[in-house]
Amino acid sequence: MGAIGQPLRRIEDRPLVTGRGRYAADNNAPGQLHMRMVRSPVAFGRLRGVNLRAARAVPGVAAIWTWEDVKELPPIDFRVPNRELEPFRQSVLAHNYVRYVGEPVAAVFADDAYAAEDAAELVEVDIDELAPYLDPTMEPPEFMPGTRAEAAVLRKACGDIDAAFSGAHAVIELDLAVGRHTGTPLETRGVFARVDPASGTLVVEGAAKAPHFNCKAIAGMMDLPLEMVRFHEGHVGGGFGIRGDVYPEDVLVCLCAWRLKRPVKWTEDRHEHLVAANHSRDQRFRLRAAVGADGMLLGLDAVIFSDQGAYARTPGLTAPDMACAMLPGPYLVPAYRAVAHVRLTNKTPAGTYRSPGRYESTFARERLMDAIAARTGLDGIEVRRRNLIPKSRMPFGRGIISLGVSIEYDSGDYAGLLERLLASIEYPALRADLSRRKAAGERVGFGLACFVEKTGRGPADRALIEARPDGSVEIVTGAASGGQGVETAMAQIASDVLGVPIERINVVHGQTDRIDAGLGAFASRVTVMTGCAVHAAAEALRSKAIETAAAALAVAPDKLRLSQAVVHGPNGASVSLADVAARSLAGGAPLAAEGRFRSDHMTYPYGIHAAVVRVDTGTCGVHVERFAIAYDIGRAVNPMLVEGQLVGGAAQGLGGALYEEFVYDEAGQPQATTFADYLIPTLAEVPPVQTLITEDAPSLHNPLGIKGVGEAGLTGAGAAIAAAIDDALERPGAVTRLPVTPMRLHALLNDGGRIIPATG
């Protein structure tokens, strides 16, 4: 049996359970400096001056920089070039204006972390406060003289929207919003940079997500030749899309190490993280839907407001673009028009948080499906059944382009998965039980949400593989790992071809000096893209091994086959892969090969989330009693890791639905700046998550048929929980905004109204 599909335990775990992981803050070198940022205490203002006199007097301070010291650096650019967004890029230190609480204004470098923090507290920042812009649904002010604070207006459309509305049985209008959330990995950001005395190169530890891009970007900003900079990814304490973009602090650490020729270390604290690392979500949807009497969604007209925060960051427009592109989701929606206003407010800049644009748009779309059910008197599940894209229409495209790629759902049986989910949760019995409990006075309810995911972003990946005489295999990829199990997944794919046990396979990722290119880890891409490159590399290695073995055994290659790391020939003749590697090396060349994979299409797995909640009308708390996820992944490389991604994602999605939110006051002061305010779910809030992982619809776009799973645990969670709360309250359409905090639920229960505050 091949290694693909086995729930093997991970090869990365031994160092992690024994305390021998090497995370960013675990790097140290003699003579190192520690960086501490001085950040803007106000949301918007004119920066008049920075007084460093007292700070400079603190013992151990080596340097303090303001914009004057770094003004030759260009602002931070985007991963995908975007001319339209260029005026909104962030400089590494504030210049003329500060635009959010937390914006870096000065950087202190000292020989002790405590001393750096002492000195930073003595830096005096003189700012003339200005009125902040906090509500992106309001007309945007000027960002700079002559430039409006609207970074972009995205438009996507298909079908005849006017005809859809003129033929509609009913028109439904909804105003929906998802709050401001982010990934908050348990490891805060960190960078460690030093100049290697032997080679004179700048070596940077703490890379994540996109080490090759970041290396090139920072080398470019510092005007260094690319070969003078090396990025290394160690262990990464969670990424979730927000870690590993190029941030001001990364550039400052590198520049200081280069200028002062001393190792420089920066470890973010949690308070900084919550105001300085990318935020995400925070989208408002104004939907108009043309609906048929039979519950069919004939046309959808959407206006979206996306709160970008103070600057455009490395991921550019990914989140709002995905929201527009994926809002129609798994439904036919013959006519569609979306306009997204991406506006710059005086809040922490936004980037991509796991399931960007999909968590939000799934909430909006599934609220609409429930509204259609309420309006037509049909059951919500029946409305979905009718509108789901049938299997016979696959592959299905709307002619919509997102991030340069035409969206075409490659395969799927959406209705089939819905029936399987309902069977697995024993839906009729569940409904009967809920009815009994409702009759007994309990506020309990059920909700579900259907979605399509978008995974495996290309366009290309490359992997190097080498078999060694000791029986081990090394795979070098351009991928990155945020801790999801990338090494195990890659090893299983190679093991499937070679038969080498995964424990004997070493998987390299995130090292810019080991492979010349790599796109890293985002958009649930690694298992699909890097995995297929590893598969191609392993197949190429197998061919080479067979050729070499053929010479050794004096047998024609087509008589040989590789199985369990041994090349077998006729009549019991055999030679191990290790011996083939030794023979090859003795002949002057290692037994090595390269694999490439290219795809201009993404893959589109799909799923359904279902939730049962109980509302406590006394405390206005919502307790999620049950949560179920059905997900078709095409082909699961390691079902245990797939389940881990889904269950962990569900906890994050639940957090966004009920607890997590970056609230700002009217002066633009962030109100969630500790883990006592930004509430991540604990075990007490997260129920067991029932998973149903199916392989009904392999991808057509890669030889393994695999699709990604990195983000799908979140995508429908907010929508399903919202629907379940509606059902518990027996008030269809009650929930219009996430998270449903006790305050919001209290307002719903007591005022009977819906509230969408302008901010926060």
Next chain:
Amino acid sequence: MNNTMPVRFKVNGKDYDIQVEPRRSLADALREDCGLTGTHLGCEHGVCGTCTVLVDGQPVRACLMFAVQARGKSIRTVEGLATGDKLHPLQEAFWAHHGLQCGFCTPGFLMLALGALEAEPDISDEDLRHVLSSNLCRCTGYQNILKAVRAAAREMRGA
């Protein structure tokens, strides 16, 4: 602030003599002065529990305790769990049950669970859930952590 004080404590059975400022946290002392980087810092304000270590057998958030407060005490960290190459049942169980992804919160959960199971080997499931809800994990959704600790508890009772 460079008035430092001598502190002696035991970590994983070994004596450490360090010289620290009174304001230095136990977590920083373990990581920077003792070189034991297995104890991680997730929030430095006592919410996430990532830095949990055992001080005289009690789970403690090492970010909320000063190093000088640990004077004369016996501390256990994740580095002391395994015996040579032989993993502790909790470590084995976290591995077998996929109770970790990025691994950053893992040392804190291991020490939290160890403290709970050593104090109360027959801990009820309800109490165990209650104890484990004091630390944060952002990757796993907790279910596999719970499974792992339950399995380790069985193993530890049988051993």
